[in-house]
Amino acid sequence: MDYQAYLTWLNEIDDLSPEQRLETGRLLAGQPSLEAVIDLLEARVRTMRACPHCTVGGMVIRGRANGLSRYYCKSCGKTSNALTGTPLARLRHKDRWAEFAASLSDGDTVKISAERCAVAGSTAFRWRHRFLRAVTAGAIKLRGIVEADETFVLCSRKGERNLDRKARKRGGKAPKRGLSDEQIPVLVAVDRSGTTISAVLPTVSAAHLQVVLQPVLDPDALLVTDGCTSYPPCAAAMGISHESLNQTAGERVRGELHIQTVNSRHERFKTFLRRHRGIATKYLDSYLRWFHLAVLPRHPTPRAVLTAAAGILPVRQCA
Template sequence: MIKTDTNFNLLNSHITALIKKDICSNRNIEKCPICESKHYIKYGSFKGFQRYKCKECGKTFSNVTKSLWSYSKKDSSKWIKFTEYVLERKSLRFCAEKLEISLVTAFYWRHKVLQGLNYESVPANLNGDVHIAKKLIPENFKGSRNLTITVRHNIWVIAAKSDENSIIVKPISRCHWHLPSFNKRIYYLIDEKAYIVPYGDRYISLVAKAHNKKRKKEVQNDKIIWPFQIILEKWLKKYHGVASKYLEKYLSLFILYITKKEMNYMEIFKKLSLENKFIKTSDIGISNINPIGVVL
């Protein structure tokens, strides 16, 4: 007797397996995900996936190791759907209910996706007219336990955008303007011949003055940078406050949003899966704090 598959369960699981195979077999492995050594050898295969053995640490891994897939025993189609929800900025509660996963899982998954976007969001360089604005965002300690907070400082978020829709938005410092941090996070991307257009901040104006030398140019206000403070404020509101330690990840999604890049969830999902940069659980939640206390 042939069983019917009225809910398409069989079909779905088959499609999921195919997608997984397609994505993972195209994934480039550059280094051992455990010790990051580049000395590894092919080591048979497992369930159709190429396996490798690291010559340094002796551990074996495969095309699937530490990919988005390896984190979850859950149906992979849930992952794809989840990526779509993140891009649509659905609430965690919504995702958890729709996909029948726990809130905690939803929280971690969102960070995996945002972490992946983070790698994608830095342009190669900024040239032509480069518009720069700032937004001060009050520190947010959401999710941090046992903290006795006496003072909340502002996080300096800088947006720099060139004519051809290349944009970077990064937190650069806490409390005060910090030039070395600005240079390290933003300025290195700006072409020597670029013309900097500052918006309403004396520090950015000083940077512009030094960079532009004696050049003076009439430049039209940029449609994104000019109202940047308002746009970002509105956008962040939807999340009911973002913990400062995660701010940078959310800003990567913000960049996708404001540049109106085609947000094809399947493409992004594929990219996240193919990236040879392994997503580490330690990238989530634990952050490197630089001397001025900004999450880098």
């Protein structure tokens, strides 16, 4: 943190409530990350007191269980704790979550995660997708020059029933290049501040592009793409300015316009995926979340991973 930002941050400390001061103190004292996150979760429930089962407020504390306060709802008679309703509810071995979060941050394979946390491979796999389920990018706006481009990821259909082709060894090549039922399109868009969004597309059509881009594009943005014919009607439908580069004719840069940032994001995503070979189509979205959580921000702390996994905070955006 630069000195000016640090001074601003110090000034804001004055506004902390006594409870927030206590929490911050524990954090600064180097409290283990899981307890810090559970503190955050508990604090959220303590303030809201809304029942996760029936949404009525006014829950009361009735003792503790598994290291968490147990809340009782007078309206529906059910009990809950700070994790109820989050993807981390009912996962066991809480004492290993911080290590698992560190392992996610490192981009470990299932095998390595399982060894680090001393759990079965199947557990590490389940945890990974549970931890990634609540990870969101938050409310994002892409502003100014926005590069958008799709890339294709080779996905296996392992574990799916009714395989309509011969089984292929994992990590292999698709029989056809380009768009086939195994090359899944992934749209990535990035502005010049480095803010990035991505999404798995059913197909690269103007309508599907619009569903992803419309909510995140600032109305004043300038969309830059390659010559793919789906972008002009999409930009027109959104009322967004659009420039396309004729890359097949060798046009890579025109003044300030290029799509090199988004293409380097593609490369990083593919490099990240290479370690996890044989990705099933249904998990591709989960890997994208992981990319936004741990690869783009470069090694977030286990606490940042846990707060994202618990759905408390969106992932941090950075260049």
